[in-house]
Amino acid sequence: MNNIYWNEQLIRKYDLQGPRYTSYPTAMEFDTGFSLDLVAQAAKQSRLAARPLSLYFHIPFCAMLCYYCACNKIVTKRREKAQPYLDLLFQEMAMQSELFGNDRIVEQLHWGGGTPTFLSPAEMRALMAETNKLFRLRTDDQRDYSIEIDPREANPEVLQTLREIGFNRISLGVQDFDPKVQKAVNRVQSEELTLSVLRQSRELGFRSINIDLIYGLPHQTSQSFRETVEKIIDFAPDRLSVFNYAHLPARFMPQKRIADADLPAPDEKLTILHNTIDQLVTTGYQFIGMDHFAKPEDSLAQAQKMGRLHRNFQGYTTHGNCDLIAMGVSSISMLDRVYYQNQYTLETYEDVLQANQLPVIRGVQLNDEDVLRRYVIGQLICNFTLAFESVERRFAISFTEHFQDELTRLEGMARDDLLSLENNRISVKPAGRLLIRAICKVFDQHRLVGQQKFSKII
Ligand SMILES: C[S@@+](CC[C@H](N)C(=O)[O-])C[C@H]1O[C@@H](n2cnc3c(N)ncnc32)[C@H](O)[C@@H]1O
Ligand code: SF4
Incomplete structure (x- = not known):
């Protein structure tokens, strides 16, 4: 069964830099x-x-x-x-x-x-x-x-x-x-x-x-x-x-x-x-x-x-x-609305623990909008499909109103056959599967910050 389709022209067109979305926010x-x-x-x-x-x-x-x-x-x-x-x-x-x-x-x-x-x-x-x-x-x-x-x-x-x-x-x-x-x-x-x-x-x-x-x-x-x-x-x-x-x-x-x-x-x-x-x-x-x-x-x-x-x-x-x-040097923990990372070096990890403190160096707290966007990006990246209704039920919003700009941007991708926007659902098509990072990025509110620091999509 071929669930992925290779289209070199589209790959070159969308080969932008983008995060890997192991978390949102990243x-x-x-x-x-x-x-x-x-x-x-x-x-x-x-x-x-x-x-x-x-x-x-x-x-x-x-x-x-x-x-x-x-x-x-x-x-x-x-x-x-x-x-x-x-x-x-x-x-x-x-x-x-x-x-x-x-x-x-x-x-x-x-x-x-x-x-x-x-x-x-x-x-x-x-x-x-x-x-x-x-x-x-x-x-x-x-x-x-x-x-x-x-x-x-x-x-x-x-x-x-x-x-x-x-x-x-x-x-x-x-x-x-x-x-x-x-x-x-x-x-x-x-x-x-x-x-x-x-x-x-x-x-x-x-x-x-x-x-x-x-x-x-x-x-x-x-x-x-x-x-x-x-x-x-x-x-x-x-x-x-x-x-x-x-x-x-x-x-x-x-x-x-x-x-x-x-x-x-x-x-x-x-x-x-x-x-x-x-x-x-x-x-x-x-x-x-x-x-x-x-x-x-x-x-x-x-x-x-x-x-x-x-x-x-x-x-x-x-x-x-x-x-x-997550425990140990540099590891990252993920709770419902808080993500944080431990000290990157063994020396600082040791110093902080010796002072009897949690060895955390940095983190982020998610707001309601982050939680909503995390759900959208998570569904797309994991399951390649998203029913507007599932978002509306969970977050009490109108999907088409809340994501008006994003949906307009996705229309171009739909014309390129990366996805379809029919039946109140985003369905990623075989040509879009390889480019899922580019699709998710449309919903990433933080994407303009530091986007050049990410590795190439392909
Ligand atoms: C922690 S290592 C796996 C365990 C063990 N250290 C080993 O190398 O067999 C994690 C994996 O990250 C991948 N990796 C490491 N550096 C990479 C890089 N610069 N680009 C892409 N993948 C990388 C490798 O495939 C590696 O197996
Ligand atoms: S240096 Fe080699 S063995 Fe060590 S983590 Fe990297 S890939 Fe694995």
């Missing part, structure tokens, strides 16, 4: 003047509403540096750095548990990084045991407990440990199989290794296994990346993330080691993306949106089919009813 709107009182108030409200929780833990360490990397990470070979970090994390966890309550069911849990498998099996057990002490972890298989894995760090003992302590989903970083590309980005990782980690994970009962790829890396060609994608299709992961390489060497220092001249030209990059989508869709993967693909029977694709998909700082999620409490 992190660009976070303010360092944000008061901790707002966190306390939001936590109180969150307790009263008794929504289930989603917990995120950021483990920033990596043993090796990948030159392309734009993640918040600390590259070090010194494994002894993990324990002092965990001590700080435990301190923050105790504060968060006190604020949000230890009786709320944790539906979703995620360890991200950096590389969470930088921790030793004993440290991993200790982190999960501490979490279990301070929060109410779900024990049945309805829970969604996931971890990002670097296959170069995942031996059988690590995988076995992760399964034993409660993880049931994993994501493997691969990026590209071409040895020339791997060498240029300093991430040499054999196909055999990736396949063996994938096989072991399946045998251990992990489900919804995801693989990360990146297109646009140095020395990639449409032919070389086609081969990588063919191999990945043979591995048959349940989900795939195909990220666009964001080359911003002024912002991410290690990217200076990647020469501009080695990057595929824009036309070639577009062909790589086009081929990849064709290969995946022809094989039967469903385009979920914004870099993500899933097998039709996977829970992500199923949730999208039922209109129950949501988006948060970790990307698409089936747990939109949860309050997201």
Whole structure:
């Protein structure tokens, strides 16, 4: 089933810069003047509403540096750095548990990084045991407990440990199989290794296994990346993330080691993306949106089919009813009307915790208009459709009056066949799915602020 249509002319026309809408308002709107009182108030409200929780833990360490990397990470070979970090994390966890309550069911849990498998099996057990002490972890298989894995760090003992302590989903970083590309980005990782980690994970009962790829890396060609994608299709992961390489060497220092001249030209990059989508869709993967693909029977694709998909700082999620409490350096929490981010550096994270304060550096409080627009953008980006009536029922407004300007702007997109505006509904058409960021941006009131700082849509 082809749920996405490639139209190069439209892609070039709408290839504007735009946010990825992992939240609305986006992190660009976070303010360092944000008061901790707002966190306390939001936590109180969150307790009263008794929504289930989603917990995120950021483990920033990596043993090796990948030159392309734009993640918040600390590259070090010194494994002894993990324990002092965990001590700080435990301190923050105790504060968060006190604020949000230890009786709320944790539906979703995620360890991200950096590389969470930088921790030793004993440290991993200790982190999960501490979490279990301070929060109410779900024990049945309805829970969604996931971890990002670097296959170069995942031996059988690590995988076995992760399964034993409660993880049931994993994501493997691969990026590209071409040895020339791997060498240029300093991430040499054999196909055999990736396949063996994938096989072991399946045998251990992990489900919804995801693989990360990146297109646009140095020395990639449409032919070389086609081969990588063919191999990945043979591995048959349940989900795939195909990220666009964001080359911003002024912002991410290690990217200076990647020469501009080695990057595929824009036309070639577009062909790589086009081929990849064709290969995946022809094989039967469903385009979920914004870099993500899933097998039709996977829970992500199923949730999208039922209109129950949501988006948060970790990307698409089936747990939109949860309050997201994020712990660790640089992590971002999302409550009903308040989002906030922790200190970006280990030093400041430590300093603030030592002063017995929540290590928050910046945040944003949503007003009624933000909440309304968040709903509209969320529906479009997750489900590709929005009934005016569903907005009118929730927010007691007339959609056509409130969004008169936006609807006028969408008319141009409707003429270009990106979407239709019939039957009091916005329906994103196959040609608009790839350009969903441009469509959402029409509803973004903050879009004029700092729009040039976002990465390219395609
Ligand atoms: C935290 S890492 C995944 C876990 C582990 N550290 C690893 O690399 O295997 C998150 C993912 O972000 C993606 N990523 C990192 N830097 C990127 C960049 N500059 N542009 C696009 N994607 C990037 C990669 O696909 C990577 O697998
Ligand atoms: S891609 Fe993963 S392993 Fe590589 S530097 Fe980034 S976070 Fe670390």
